[in-house]
Amino acid sequence: MGTPSTEVNIDVELVRSLLQSQHPDLAHLPIRPAASGWDNALFCLGERWAVRLPRRQQGAALIEKEQTWLPVLAPQLTLPVPLPYRCGQPGSGYPWQWSVVPWMAGDTADKETLGDREAKRLAVFLRSLHTPAPTYAPISPYRGVPLTQRSALVAEWMASLNATPDALTPAIYDVWQRALAAPIATAAKWLHGDLHPHNILSKAGVITGVIDWGDLTAGDVATDLAAIWMLFEQGATRDRAFDVYGADAATHLRAQGWAVFFATILLKTGRVDNPSHAAIGRNTLRRLASSDA
Numbered sequence: 425m426g427t428p429s430t431e432v433n434i435d436v437e438l439v440r441s442l443l444q445s446q447h448p449d450l451a452h453l454p455i456r457p458a459a460s461g462w463d464n465a466l467f468c469l470g471e472r473w474a475v476r477l478p479r480r481q482q483g484a485a486l487i488e489k490e491q492t493w494l495p496v497l498a499p500q501l502t503l504p505v506p507l508p509y510r511c512g513q514p515g516s517g518y519p520w521q522w523s524v525v526p527w528m529a530g531d532t533a534d535k536e537t538l539g540d541r542e543a544k545r546l547a548v549f550l551r552s553l554h555t556p557a558p559t560y561a562p563i564s565p566y567r568g569v570p571l572t573q574r575s576a577l578v579a580e581w582m583a584s585l586n587a588t589p590d591a592l593t594p595a596i597y598d599v600w601q602r603a604l605a606a607p608i609a610t611a612a613k614w615l616h617g618d619l620h621p622h623n624i625l626s627k628a629g630v631i632t633g634v635i636d637w638g639d640l641t642a643g644d645v646a647t648d649l650a651a652i653w654m655l656f657e658q659g660a661t662r663d664r665a666f667d668v669y670g671a672d673a674a675t676h677l678r679a680q681g682w683a684v685f686f687a688t689i690l691l692k693t694g695r696v697d698n699p700s701h702a703a704i705g706r707n708t709l710r711r712l713a714s715s716d717a
């Protein structure tokens with residue numbers, strides 16, 4: 425299981441055709457490929473914009489969620505997000521909705537070291553996001569749910585990673601079991617849902633934005649707090665982030681469990697075709713197993 429295959433051909437010519445037919449005032453701008461992830465392809469559009477297009481059916485549902493809900497949440501957030509500038513419709517043989525979004529400066533946050541100041545900024549951002557969600561907010565069956573609903577899948581991943589003993593130490597199994605036993609005492613709140621280092625941008629050690637909001641959902645805030653182990657090397661820095669956020673002990677334990685969840689899937693899939701994902705997974709598990717976790 426590696427990066428899912430694309431289900432539709434997406435190239436510069438397709439992006440140009442979609443812009444010409446739907447947003448002709450932008451069609452004259454230079455277009456070049458920028459990135460391709462699990463669910464979307466990204467193209468630079470001039471110097472200020474990017475075009476984001478689902479590359480498979482599952483991604484199509486996620487981008488519609490971004491278009492609907494990110495404009496609602498963006499005004500309350502304390503870090504920049506790629507608020508949709510234009511929404512595109514199917515056309516030119518392309519079957520799904522797509523977006524023009526601001527181009528955000530920086531590289532993925534696994535590329536450099538983030539310190540105390542950025543840990544505090546991330547904590548403040550998460551507090552600004554983690555507000556009570558309405559009853560009609562989207563619900564994910566995969567993120568924000570009780571960890572017990574993910575336990576069978578994580579056990580399967582762990583079994584497949586047993587040949588990696590330096591990653592899955594006894595300490596990781598202990599962390600996971602404590603997380604499974606921790607109660608959820610908070611109401612469902614808004615979550616990013618997929619807050620790993622490839623969805624956080626930074627430049628010169630400063631977080632510049634949070635991207636890829638397709639897993640936006642209501643649920644357990646511990647899902648997003650797992651990012652603290654994925655981003656910050658020093659235990660004291662992670663402690664400061666939690667102090668600023670104000671999480672209780674049970675939420676801290678669940679967040680460790682969600683960090684195990686993300687780390688194992690990133691390591692498992694990354695070993696197939698994405699060394700950067702694999703490195704994030706290994707580093708996260710190492711931090712969780714350390715005495716200052």
